[in-house]
Amino acid sequence: xxxxxxxxxxxxxxxxxxxxxxxxxxxxxxxxxxxxxxxxxxxxxxxxxxxxxxxxxxxxxxxxxxxxxxxxxxxxxxxxxxxxxxxxxxxxxxxxxxxxxxxxxxxxxxxxxxxxxxxxxxxxxxxxxxxxxxxxxxxxxxxxxxxxxxxxxxxxxxxxxxxxxxxxxxxxxxxxxxxxxxxxxxxxxxxxxxxxxxxxxxxxxxxxxxxxxxxxxxxxxxx
Numbered sequence: 001x002x003x004x005x006x007x008x009x010x011x012x013x014x015x016x017x018x019x020x021x022x023x024x025x026x027x028x029x030x031x032x033x034x035x036x037x038x039x040x041x042x043x044x045x046x047x048x049x050x051x052x053x054x055x056x057x058x059x060x061x062x063x064x065x066x067x068x069x070x071x072x073x074x075x076x077x078x079x080x081x082x083x084x085x086x087x088x089x090x091x092x093x094x095x096x097x098x099x100x101x102x103x104x105x106x107x108x109x110x111x112x113x114x115x116x117x118x119x120x121x122x123x124x125x126x127x128x129x130x131x132x133x134x135x136x137x138x139x140x141x142x143x144x145x146x147x148x149x150x151x152x153x154x155x156x157x158x159x160x161x162x163x164x165x166x167x168x169x170x171x172x173x174x175x176x177x178x179x180x181x182x183x184x185x186x187x188x189x190x191x192x193x194x195x196x197x198x199x200x201x202x203x204x205x206x207x208x209x210x211x212x213x214x215x216x217x218x219x220x221x222x223x
Contacts, residue, residue: 001116004045005029006036006062007078008054012101016049016078019105020112033057040066045073047115049108052079052090060093067094067151072139074115074152078103084188091192096153097179098189114180118156129165129220132201132209134158143201143209153178154197157190161210161220170217194218 003020007013008031017029028045030036033054040048040062048066052059063075075097077090082100090098097111127134133142139155141148150158156178161169171190179189194210201209211219 001046001112002026002043003028003047003049003112004036004040004043005049006031006033006040006054006059007049007051008032009051012078015105016108019109023109025112031055033059033062037062037065040071040073041069044071047074047076047112049076049078049112050095052077052081052086060089063090063093063095067149070149072149072151076108076111076115078108088188088192091189092196094151094196096151110180115152117180118152118178127159127162129162129222132158132162134162146203148200150197150200153193154200157193157197158201161218165220166222168213168216168219173217 003025005013005016005027007016007029010031013029013031017027020027028039030039034056036054037057050059050062054062059077059079063077066073066075075095077095077098078101079090080101087098096115099108099111125136127136131144134140134155136159139150139152141150141155141158157174160174160177174190198208198210209220211221213219
């Protein structure tokens with residue numbers, strides 16, 4: 001996998017670059033936000049590992065710019081900003097995952113592998129329910145006459161909901177499918193991503209495609 005690391009701490013930057021390179025990934029590591037954004041736009045990586053507190057251009061600016069320009073690479077935020085509102089802001093800006101420093105490299109690696117599984121290992125087929133279609137090979141979404149730009153995490157959530165259309169999908173199922181770990185009921189990560197997904201899907205529509213089933217999870221009804 002082609003990975004771009006934007007991290008201004010030289011010790012962390014070299015450690016992450018070396019650790020990921022040693023297991024076979026192609027890694028480019030830069031130390032400031034301006035060069036990092038330029039690199040991400042010129043050569044879109046499969047995965048971006050992004051610090052938020054960067055010189056020149058902040059990580060949040062980078063994240064918003066990439067998503068506004070339709071760059072759909074996976075993004076793992078790696079930062080010292082660990083308050084709940086800061087994590088929510090990062091996820092709402094388009095991050096797929098959020099890891100707070102200090103961190104164990106083993107945990108970062110597990111998250112990288114989870115991103116790789118969900119963004120690169122899909123069968124070449126199309127999934128359609130009603131007006132919405134997902135191309136599992138190209139990761140493109142279409143709803144009625146609109147193209148929908150989805151991050152890898154949003155795509156993975158919507159894919160599971162459509163596969164179980166007409167049924168309730170629990171938060172536990174979503175967490176295991178998207179992130180590869182068991183949901184413990186103490187995180188709003190799922191809600192943040194579902195709300196972002198709703199905003200993209202429901203433009204110009206009176207009813208939401210994704211329904212919340214209180215106490216159980218989410219559902220896409222077929223009728």
